[in-house]
Amino acid sequence: MYKQFFGLRANPFNVNPDPRFLFLTRHTEEALACLTYGIQSRKGFVLLTGEVGTGKTTLINKLLQWLRVQQVATAFVFNPKMNSTQLLEYMMTDFGIPCEGQSKSQMLRNLNNWLLDRYRAGETAVLIVDEAQNLSEQLLEEIRMMTNLETFTEKLLQVVLVGQPELEQKLRQPQLRQLRQRLTLRAKTFPLTPEETKSYITQRLRIAGSNGQPIFEPEAMDAIHRFSGGIPRVVNLLCEHCLVSAFADQQETVSANVVETVAKDFDLGDPMVGFDETFPGAGTFAATRAMSSPQDFKPQNSSNGNSAPGQGTSTQGANAKSDPGKFDVVDALKTLAALADRLRESEKKAADPAQNEKTGPDVSRNAK
Secondary structure, three states, rough: OOOOEEEOOOOOOOOOOHHHOOOHHHHHHHHHHHHHHHOOOOEEEEEEOOOOOHHHHHHHHHHHHHHHHOOOOOEOOOOOOOOOOHHHHHHHHOOOOOOOOHHHHHHHHHHHHHHHHHHHOOOOEEEEEOOOHHHHHHHHHHHHHHHOOOOOOOEEEEEEEEEEHHHHHOOOOHHHHHHHHHHEEEEEEEOHHHHHHHHHHHHHHOOOOOOOOOOOOOHHHHHHHHOOOOOHHHHHHHHHHHHHHHOOOOOEOHHHHHHHHHHOOOOOOOOOOOOOOOOOOOHHHHHHHOOOHHHHHOOOOOOOOOOOOOOOOOOOHHHHHHHOOOOOOOHHHHHHHHHHHHHHHHHHHHOOHHHHHHHHHHHHHHOO
16 A cells, blocks of 8 residues: 555565565575585485574575476475375375375385486476474484485485474484484574665665665664564564555655654564563564673683673672672662662652752752
8 A cells, every 4th residue: 555655566575485575695695505506416405494584485485486497396395294194295296296095105116216217317306394393203204214215326305404493403302313414504594684684675675666765764774673683574574564654644754763663563672672572583582682792601700700791790799709600689689679769769750840840950960
């Protein structure tokens, strides 16, 4: 509904994983190159992982688009919650191999013959499993055994496993060590940096038909990155609703105030101040990325009693100095009490405007 108002031909911020809108950062280019190299070189297993909303499925759709142009046979499993026989049937159907009414052993034999025929013709077959963190251990082992279909020198079936970081944790289990050892290539997606977020928004607007006129103010883009933590899916969500809000108010540009209002509506806490765990992938991940640095996790030096970077020393007492890693409950309670006193004082002054006006300069000094 806002397209004509902003001079756009299409909705630029749909959350659908449209490969036309793939934004190539350095990490994305590396991941795409890793996937294509692994498939072309018949490496067998390739792993792609990344946080929720960082563009894994969009990247895979771009890969599928390229594979189809290259006339590579593909099977794409987007819901892996099935048993081994169902997975085999689904894969063979997607490859175009008849399998109706066949036993599992017959399907495996037909799959092997089909893969050999393609190999002799110099062609490749690729199985891509999205949301692979939901695969059971039994199904992961079944997929591993499918890659036993091979010649003396090369794998007949190429497998791409795509999932969230939980997939990496699952693959560390001892019972899956055989599969883990076969993962010859690994790729990852990452959140956007502040500059990448601005370029991401600009590119999507351009692809949607923008004539180059600024729609998002620079401060608005900064706010979008701050609230989204650089997660592309959350960036899309914020931008889409900011455009709707600006259109409703007949504003030709989106300001930082509009972004803050939309972020508040979606319970997106500012990660530079705190974070709201009600929106997975935005608050928690962004806060960790924005507020943490390697120094924050260095162990403290007990010999000199200095605090580790990021911990502060103004509220630490003698006990904290003797044991830097110990949490001082007394100091924490004193700090909370002081904050409560300041809040009560602010409420009293807000309730008495005359007194607040009279003592304004003194209040300012006390607050400092």
